[in-house]
Amino acid sequence: RTIYLKDYRPPAFLIERTxxxxxLGEDSTxxxxxxxxxRNPAAATPAAPLVLDGEDLELLSVRLDGRxxxxxxxxxxxxxxxxxxxxxxxxxxxVNRIKPQENTRLEGLYKSSGNFCTQCEAxxxxxxxxxxxxxxxxxxxxxxxxxxxxxYPVLLSNGNPVEKGVLDDGQHxxxxxxxxPKPSYLFALVAGNLSCLEDSYKTASGREVALRIYVEPHNIxxxxxxMASLKxxxxxxxxRFGLEYDLDIFMIVAVDDFNMGAMENKGxxxxxxxxxxxxxxxATDLDYERIEGVIAHEYFHNWTGNRVTCRDWFQLSxxxxxxxxxDQSFTAEVTAGTVKRIDDVRMLRSRQFVxxxxxxxxxxxxxxxxxxxxxxxxxxxxxxxxxxxxxETLLGREGFRRGMDLYFxxxxxxxxxxxxxxxxxxxxxxxxxSQFQRWYEQAGTPRVTVEDAWDAASGxxxxxLRQSCPATPGQPEKRPFLIPVAxxxxxxxxxxxxxxxxxxxxxxxxxRVLRLTEAxxxxxxxxxxxRPLPSLNRGFSAPxxxxxxxxxxQLAFLAAHDADAxxxxxxxxxxxxxxxxxxxxxxxxxxxxxxxxRFLTAFAAVLTDAGLEAAxxxxxxxxxxxxxxxxxxxxxxxxAIHAARSYARRALAGELEAQxxxxxxxxxxxxxxxxxxxxxxxxxxxxxxLSYLAALDGKPMRQLAASQFEQxxxxxxxxxxxxxxMLIDGAEREQALATFYDHWRNDPLxxxxxxxxxxxxxxxxxxxRVEQLMQNPAFSIRTPNRVYSLIGAFAGNxxxxxxxxxxxxxxxxxxxxxxxxxxPQVAAxxxxxxxxxxxxxxxxxxxxxxxxxxxxxxxxxxxxxxxVSKSLQ
Ligand code: ARG
Ligand code: ZN
Numbered sequence: 057r058t059i060y061l062k063d064y065r066p067p068a069f070l071i072e073r074t075x076x077x078x079x080l081g082e083d084s085t086x087x088x089x090x091x092x093x094x095r096n097p098a099a100a101t102p103a104a105p106l107v108l109d110g111e112d113l114e115l116l117s118v119r120l121d122g123r124x125x126x127x128x129x130x131x132x133x134x135x136x137x138x139x140x141x142x143x144x145x146x147x148x149x150x151v152n153r154i155k156p157q158e159n160t161r162l163e164g165l166y167k168s169s170g171n172f173c174t175q176c177e178a179x180x181x182x183x184x185x186x187x188x189x190x191x192x193x194x195x196x197x198x199x200x201x202x203x204x205x206x207x208y209p210v211l212l213s214n215g216n217p218v219e220k221g222v223l224d225d226g227q228h229x230x231x232x233x234x235x236x237p238k239p240s241y242l243f244a245l246v247a248g249n250l251s252c253l254e255d256s257y258k259t260a261s262g263r264e265v266a267l268r269i270y271v272e273p274h275n276i277x278x279x280x281x282x283m284a285s286l287k288x289x290x291x292x293x294x295x296r297f298g299l300e301y302d303l304d305i306f307m308i309v310a311v312d313d314f315n316m317g318a319m320e321n322k323g324x325x326x327x328x329x330x331x332x333x334x335x336x337x338x339a340t341d342l343d344y345e346r347i348e349g350v351i352a353h354e355y356f357h358n359w360t361g362n363r364v365t366c367r368d369w370f371q372l373s374x375x376x377x378x379x380x381x382x383d384q385s386f387t388a389e390v391t392a393g394t395v396k397r398i399d400d401v402r403m404l405r406s407r408q409f410v411x412x413x414x415x416x417x418x419x420x421x422x423x424x425x426x427x428x429x430x431x432x433x434x435x436x437x438x439x440x441x442x443x444x445x446x447x448e449t450l451l452g453r454e455g456f457r458r459g460m461d462l463y464f465x466x467x468x469x470x471x472x473x474x475x476x477x478x479x480x481x482x483x484x485x486x487x488x489x490s491q492f493q494r495w496y497e498q499a500g501t502p503r504v505t506v507e508d509a510w511d512a513a514s515g516x517x518x519x520x521l522r523q524s525c526p527a528t529p530g531q532p533e534k535r536p537f538l539i540p541v542a543x544x545x546x547x548x549x550x551x552x553x554x555x556x557x558x559x560x561x562x563x564x565x566x567x568r569v570l571r572l573t574e575a576x577x578x579x580x581x582x583x584x585x586x587r588p589l590p591s592l593n594r595g596f597s598a599p600x601x602x603x604x605x606x607x608x609x610q611l612a613f614l615a616a617h618d619a620d621a622x623x624x625x626x627x628x629x630x631x632x633x634x635x636x637x638x639x640x641x642x643x644x645x646x647x648x649x650x651x652x653x654r655f656l657t658a659f660a661a662v663l664t665d666a667g668l669e670a671a672x673x674x675x676x677x678x679x680x681x682x683x684x685x686x687x688x689x690x691x692x693x694x695x696a697i698h699a700a701r702s703y704a705r706r707a708l709a710g711e712l713e714a715q716x717x718x719x720x721x722x723x724x725x726x727x728x729x730x731x732x733x734x735x736x737x738x739x740x741x742x743x744x745x746l747s748y749l750a751a752l753d754g755k756p757m758r759q760l761a762a763s764q765f766e767q768x769x770x771x772x773x774x775x776x777x778x779x780x781x782m783l784i785d786g787a788e789r790e791q792a793l794a795t796f797y798d799h800w801r802n803d804p805l806x807x808x809x810x811x812x813x814x815x816x817x818x819x820x821x822x823x824x825r826v827e828q829l830m831q832n833p834a835f836s837i838r839t840p841n842r843v844y845s846l847i848g849a850f851a852g853n854x855x856x857x858x859x860x861x862x863x864x865x866x867x868x869x870x871x872x873x874x875x876x877x878x879x880p881q882v883a884a885x886x887x888x889x890x891x892x893x894x895x896x897x898x899x900x901x902x903x904x905x906x907x908x909x910x911x912x913x914x915x916x917x918x919x920x921x922x923x924v925s926k927s928l929q
Contacts, residue, residue, distance in 0.1 A: 057426065058424050058425070058426055059370070059424060059425055059426070059428075060422070060423065060424045061370040061422070061423050062423070062743075063422065064193070064367070064368055064370075065099075065100045066096055066098045066099055066100060067096050067099065067188055067190060067192060067193050068095065068096060068099045068101065068104035068105075068106070068107070069093045069094065069095055069096055069099075069106055069188060069193075070093065070094055070095075070096045070193060070195075070922055071091050071092065071093055071187075071188060071193055071195040072092045072093070072195065072196070073090075073091070073092040073093055073195060073196055073198070074089065074090075074092075074187075074195040074196065074197045074198070075089065075090040075091075075197075075198045075199075075200075076088070076090075076185070076197065076198070076199045076200065077089075077199075077200040077202065078184075078199070078200070078201050078202065079202045079203075080156075080164075080172055080201070080203040080204075080208060080246060080247055081201065081838070082157070083155075084114075084153050084154065084155050084157075085153070085154050085155075085156055085165060085172075086116075086151065086152075086153050087151070087152050087153070087154060087184055087185045087433070088149070088150070088151050089148075089149070089150050089151075089185045089186070089187070090147060090148075090149045091147070091149075091150075091187075091195075091899050092145075092146075092147050093106065093142075093145070093146055093147075093148055093149045094144060094145040094146075095144045095145070097883060104208060105135075105138050105139060105140040105141070106137050106138065106139045106140070106142050106148075106255065107138050107141075107188075107759055108136060108138075108186035108187055108188060109135065109179070109181075109182035109186065109187060109188065109189040109190075110135070110136060110137055110152075110182050110186035110187070110690060111134065111135055111182050111183050112183055113152045113153070113154060113184075113185065113186065114152055114153040114154070114185075115132060115137070115150070115151075115186075116151040116152055116153060117129055117149075117150070117151045118137075118139075118142055118148070118149070118150055118757075119147055119148070119149040119150075120139070120142065120147070120148055120149075121143070121146050121147055122147070125139075127171070131412075135182075137150075137186045146843070150185060150186050152185055152186065152418060154183070154184060154185075154301070156172060158458070159183075160838055160878045160879055161183075161795070161878075161879050161880060161881070162175060162313055162314065162315050162540060162684055162840070162879060162881070163175055163176075163179075163180035163183055163315075163881070164176065164180040164181070164182075164183025164184045164589070165183070165184050165245065166313070167881050168311045168312050168314070169248075169249060169272060169311070169312050169313070170207075170248065170249070170252065171208075171246065171248025171249070171272075171311070172203075172246065172247040172248060173244075173245070173246045173247075173248075173309065173311045173326055174243065174244050174245045174246070174321075174326070175314065175316075175319060175326065176240060176241045176242070176243050176244070176319075176321070176457060177241040177242075177319060178241055178369055178372075178429060178848070179428065180241075181240035181241060181243055181883075182240075184264075184492075187240050188240075189241075190239070190240075190241050190368065191365050191366045191367065191368065191471050192239070192366075192367045192368065192471040193239060193240070194237040194238055194239050194365070194469075194471060195237055195238070195239075196232045196234065196235065196236075197213075197214060197215070197232075197233075197234045197239050197242075197243060198218075198231065198232070198234075198240065199213040199214070199231065199232045199233075199234075199243075199245065199600070200219075200229055200230070200231040200232075201213055201229060201230055201231075201232070201245055201247055202223065202227055202228070203227065203228070203229075203247045204225075204226055204227055204228075205222070205226050205227065205228040206226060207248075207249065208247040208248055208249065209248075209249055209250075210246070210247065210248055210250045210252070211228070211229065211246075211247045212230075212232070212244075212245065212246040212247070212270070212272060212307060212309065212324055213230075213232035213234075213243075213244065213245045213324065214232060214234040214238070214242070214243060214244055214321060214322045214323045214324050215232050215233050215234025215236075215245075215303060215322070215323055216232065216233055216234075216235075216303065216304050216305060216323075216817065217230055217231070217232055217237065217305075218231050218232065218233045219231040219628070231551050234303075234322055235303075236261055236302065236303075236322060236362070236363070236469075237469065238322050238362060239365055239471065240854075242320070242321050242322045242365075242456065243321065243322075243363055244309075244319070244321030244322075244324040244326055246270070246324065246326065247310045249272075249273070250270040250271060250272065250273070250309065250502060251270070251272070251273040251275075251276040252268050252269065252270050252271075253268070253269045253271075253276060253279040253280070253283055254266065254267065254268050255267045255268075255283050255287070257286075257287055257290055257301070257306075259290075259294065259300045259301055259729075260294040260299060260300055261300060261301075263304075263835065264304075265290075265301050265303070265304060265305065265306055266304060266305045266306070267283065267286060267287070267305075267306050267307075268305065268306070268307045268308070269282055269283055269286075269307075269308045269309075269310070269332070270307065270308070270309040270310070270766045271309075271310045271329070271332070271333065272310075272312075275310065275329070275333050277335060278332075278333035278334055278335045278338065278339075279332070280307065281334040281339075281347055281348070281349055281731065282327075282332045282333075282334070282351055285310070285347060285348040285351040285352065286306070286351050286355060288348070288352075288390060289348075289351060289352035289355045289356065289386060290355065291356070292389070292390070293356060293359070293382075293384050294351070294384075294923065296385070296389075297359075297375070297382075297457070297460055298461070299358075299359045299464075301358065302358070302363070303323045305323060306323060306325075306355075307323060307324045307325070308324075308325045308326075308327060308332065308351070308354075309324065309325070309326050309327065310327050310329040310332040310333060310592075311326060311327070311328070312326075312804065312839065313327050313328060313838070313839050313840065314326070314327070314328035314329075314840060314841075315840050315848040315879070315881045315882060316328065316352050316432065316881075317331050317350055318331050318332075318350050318353070319354065320353075320357030320358065320361055321363060321500070322358070322362050325354045325355070327350070327354070328840075328841065329353075329805060329841075330343075330805050330808065330841055331346060331347055331350045331351075332347060332351070333805060334347055335769055335781075336728075336729035336731075336769065336770045336771070337769065337770060337774075338373045338771055338803060338805065338806050339771055340771045340772040340775055340809075341731060341735075341736035341740065341772045342738055342772075343771075344731040344736075345387070345391070345731075345736070347636075348387065348390075349383050349384075349386070349387050349567055349758065350383075352382075352383045352386045352387070353379055353380065353382075353383040356379050356382045356383060356386075357379050360375055360379045360382060361375035361379060361693045363468050363469065364463065364464065364467045364468060364469075364470060364472060365470075365471045365472075366472070366473075367471045367472055367473050368473075369425070369428045370421055370423070370425075370430070371421065371472070371473050371474055372428075372431060372432070372436050372471065373420045373421060373436045373437075373440035373443070373474060373496075373534040374472065374474045374476075374477055374686075375441020376432075376436055376437045376440055377420060377436065377437065377439070377441050377442075377443055377444050378440070378441075378444050378477070378618060380438060380440065380441035380444075381440075381441040381445055381448075384396065384400055384441060384445075389735040392669065392671055392672070392733045393623040394622055395671045395672060395675060395733075395737070397595065397596065397622050398622060398625050398672075398675045399675075400686075401596045401622070401626075402439070402681075403434075403438065404434070404438050404439065404442065404599060405684060405687075406681055406683050406684045406687070407434045407438075408410075408434040408435055408438050408439050408501075409501050409601070410600075410687055411433060411434055411435055411515060412435065412439075412499060412500050412501045412512075412528070413500075413501065413526070413687075414891050414892050415529060415891050415926045415927045415929060416430075416433075416888075416891055416923065416926055416927075417499045417500060417528040417529055418431070418433070418435055418499050418528075419435075419497050419498055419499045420435060420436060420439055420440045420443055420474075420494060420495060420496050420803035421474050421496040422436075422499065423497075423530075425922070426918055426921070426922040427880075427884070427917075427918040427919045427921075427922050429880075429881050429884065429919055430884055430919055430922050430923060435499070439599055442596075442598070442599040443495045443496070443599075446492075446495070446540055446597070447459065447481050447489075447492075447540065449540045449569055449597050449598075450487075450489075450492075450538075450540050450569070450571070451481065451485050451487070455484070455485045456481070458484040458485060459480050459481035459482075459484040459485060459531075460480075461484070461817040462480040462481075462484040463476070463477060463480035463481075466480060466565075467480075467520045474496050475493070478492060478493060478496075485561065489538070491536075491537070491573060492538045493536040494534075494535055494536075494537050494538070495537060495538075498525065498528075498531060498533070498534050498535070498537070499528040499529075500525045500526050500527070500528040500534060501526070501599065501600060501601055502523055502524070502525040502534075502537050502539065502598075502600045502601070503523065503524050503525065503600065503601045503602075503603065504521055504522070504523050504539060504541065504572065504592075504593070504598075504600050504601070504602050504603070505521070505522045505523075505524075505602075505604075506519060506520070506521055506522075506590065506592055506602060506603065506604040506743060507519075507520040507522075507604075507605050508520070508590060508604075510587040510588075512587070513582055514582075515582060515584045515585060515876040516558075516580055516581070516582055516584070517545070517580070517581045517584050517587070517588055518578055518579070518580050518581075519543070519570075519578065519579045519581070519590065520576065520577070520578050521541060521570065521572050521576070521577055521578075521579075522575060522576045523536055523537065523539060523572055523575060523576075523600075524575070525537070528744070529926070529929070536573060536574055536575050537572075538571065538572070538573050538598060539571075539572040539573075539598045539599060540569045540570070540571060540572075540597050541569070541570045541571075541572055541592065541593055541596055541598060541602075542565055542567050542568070542569050542570075542593060542594035542595060542597035542620075543555075543568055543569075543570055543590060543591065543592055543593075544567045544568075544590075544591040544596065544618070544619060544620060544623075545566075545581065545584070545588035545589070545590055545591070546588055546589045546590075546591060546613075546614070546617060546618065546619075547586055547588060549617075550613065550616065550617025550618075551617075551619075552566035552567075552619045553584060553588055554848070555567075555568050555581055556581065556582050556583050557579060557580065557581060557582070558580040558581075558582050560582075561649075562582065566619065567594055567620070569597065571652050589610055589613065589614065590604065591614060591618050591619075591620055592604060592621050592623075594620040594622065594623050594783060595620060595622045595623070596622060596626070606627075606630070608631060608634065608652075608654055608655075609654070610660040611627045611628070611630055611631040611634075612627075612631060612654065612657075613627075614627035614924065615627040615628035615631060615658060615662070615676075616658070616661065621672065624670070624676075625675055625676055625750040628658070628662070628676050629680060631655065631658065632655070632679055632680055633684070633685065633688060634742075635651070635652060635655045635679045636679065636680060636685055636700055636701060636704060637685065637688055638652070638687075639651075639700035639703060639704060640685070640689070640693065640697055640700040641698045642700075643696045643699050643700050643703075644693060644696050649700060651704060651707045651708070651711075656707075656708070656711055659712075660712055660715065662677060663677060663712060663715050663716075663719065664715055669737060670723060670737035670738045670740070670741040671733065671736065671737025671740055671741070672736075672737075673741055674737065674741040674744050677741075677744060677748075678744065679701060679704060679705065682694070682697050682698060682701055683854065684856045685697050685700075685701065686854070686895075689895075691896065691897055692892075692895045692896050692897075693897065694854045694855060694858040694896075695855070695860070697854065698818060698854065698855050702751070705748060705751045706751040706752065708904065709748040709749055709751040709752045710749075710751075710752060711750065713722070713749070715746045716748050716749050717745075717749070717756070719741065719742070719745045720742055720745040720746060720749070720760065723738045723739075723741050723742040723745070724738075724742065725738050725739055725742075728769075729769060729770040736772070738837065739770075739772045739776070741774070743773070743776030743777075743779070743780070746760060746761060746764065746776060746777065746780045747776075747779060747780050747783065748889065749780070750780040750781070750783040750784055751783065751786045753783070753785070757780070757784075758781075758784065758786075758788055760779070761777045761780045761781050761788070762781070762788055762792070764776065764777040765777035765778060765781065765792050765795075771809075774796075775809055775813075777792070778792050778793070778796055778810075778813060779813060782813055782814075782817050782926065787888070793810070793814070796810055797810060797811060801834065804834060804841070804842070807834045808841055808842065808844075808845035809845070810847040811829060811835070811842070811846040811849065812846070812849040813848035814826070814829060815829070815845070815846050815847070815853060815856070816849045816850070816852070816853045816856075816858070817851040817853070818853060818854075818855040821882055822850065822853065822855075822856045823850070823856055823859070823863055823867060826846060826850045826856075826867075827849070827867070829846055829878045830846065837874060837875065837878065838878060838879070840879070840882050843875065843882055843886070844882075844885075845873075846870050847868070847913035848885070848886060848887060850864070850867070850868070851868050851889045852889070857889060858896070858900060860899065860900070862900075862903035862907075865890075865903050865904050865907045866907065868886060868887075868889065868890075868907075869890075869907040869910060869911060871886060872886050872887045872911060872920065873911065873914060875918050876914070876916055876917050880917030880918070880919035880920060881919055883917065883919065883920050883921075884917075884919035884920050884923055887911070887920055887923050887924060888923060890904055890907065890908050890924075890927060891923065891927045893905055893908065893927065905928070908924055908928055909928065911924050912924050912925060912928060
């Protein structure tokens, strides 16, 4: 069954007050709810029955205005409870029972490491009790949690605690009240034996907020970074957007079993423990950075998501795209901005562009879905963030802020749409942004083709931009987008030229944002003394593919000189992509591959450039990923891609061995581990040098890696060494793996890194290794983090998954089948690797398709069915 945006109707009833009582038990949990309902004056039909959502609930009783209803007075089916003929305003009391202990889907109320917790977004609330489970029904919640005092000393829910007490039989209770009306998806409940790190925060207006991070007792020494990140994020949101926190307490809980990253429940965020726990010896720099970003993301949702929420789930990007943009801006401002931008664009191109070109392609605001959980995608999140960034590019930083202020002024406390967001941006700035709407409605990655002409006699330089967008499922034709293309022009020395467009009196600035609105448009720059080299889409101002016929020399020139640091990296990336595609073609044609001299020179220049910041240098020395290269080919050849990239790494390591060693030795970080962008950049570059040297597999490298592995006092260096050792053959590798395992056997989050490294190894015996690791006592198919690190890493291993004999496909297909019955959300994420089957050679196509067809014949969850059926369409 497909749900369409065009079918949206306002809810027939509103819920003014929600009172809940959860009696947590070892066998089952009893839920009592008391709802104050009234007809929605804005409802489409005046006398509609009351329909409540509910799944897998054992209904015990229903009372209306104090009167017990007989079973004939309601109609119950697998997904709802319907009451016809209800008054216009009434109180409904429902009692039902659920079994959190048996909940393997991790939606609604479930148990994790002996504790109770919830995940309600998007539609998990209905797995706990009957409710109007949609985001445009906002209610004031009061929640009483009752549980055994010894097992569950900590009882939490949203808002402020208002009452607590001891009951008979060793039970106790806490009542929580959240004064802010909220949709059910923001509800949360946690109960367990948890330790708490406490701190406090004084808001800009002087209110004290208690901050509490709850974890299992043995993890209490891994919360400091999360707490510091939270305070940083709270300050940043005040300073950048004037947004303050609005309750007396802010709580975060870490849980081990969690489908996604984290969840912004009002006043009570719940986190996957891998995105919260960090200690220098257990978490890498990348973990530290992600934790800071995700803590900020969930905190920022308090305004963009909670205070102003979504009218329906088609509007998901209203909160997610905007909040990702806010967390990206935060990270860029507290760390090295360029590196963050490069990482974000790398990820957008290698994952979102791929999604946009496949059978699951959908606009930032999808027009339909079968299962909403399948739409927590890179398109809704990351492309959605780029769409928000384009407002800022078009309107300027102040203009964007004016738009945000108006958005909150108009919509605080309401459930709204992306149209409302666009209108606030437009109205606050007196602009007509109606064409911008197409970014929400049309799927696919636009292509911008650039042509230039130089007239030496008049000093005029003309840029012609043409846009097009490939067809996507259900959208054969696209209308032109409003595309902000930031452009600069370089002179022969590599300096930016001042820019003056025809009809302008004087030059203004060196980067101009061209507003491309038509299929084809021209801009004429005047007063130039020499033919410039264009630098296009600076800072990745629009999420598009740009093509301009650069020569390799010009790309190398841009990589060395462009004033826009992002474009400097991007020019190098384009050059490397071209070179690697050439090597792939050589290998496919049976020719001996050879690295072009020009590329080697440009690469060496970056490697030895003393003026480059370490983190940026590391970005520039990383070769394009195998997935990104795959995307550039008409028929993907995973073997040739891997062979070409390995060849290039070996050649770059061999030709520049002394320089790599030099880099390695000069970038040692002294002193105690600190997570700071400068130190992290040095560690990143040093570990990159080690991984290049590993391609040579010589004795010096083995010694370096082994001694780094032994001496490391932090996980970044320990894992960097282990990853390098994974690239070589021999006893050192197995020894290091065994040492690592022995040391960390009781820390599942660290073992996840160990699982992932082995599953991503591009070696012939990897599948056998993964199958063996599934028997390891530390592995469990019921814990999403284990599945992602072992099975997910293998699915993302191009040589493993795409093994020509089809063994990888059959293996992942079998895991999807198992997971489908246990946890549909996790299964759906694992089956995603099959969607691109049409891009491969006939042999692989046939095998992937056979696996998809086999799956389609099974009794599938909605989640997996949607992806499998759309892939085969
Ligand atoms: N809203 C959460 C976030 O901050 C993600 C929740 C995803 N949940 C799901 N069932 N898909 O990104
Ligand atoms: Zn989010």
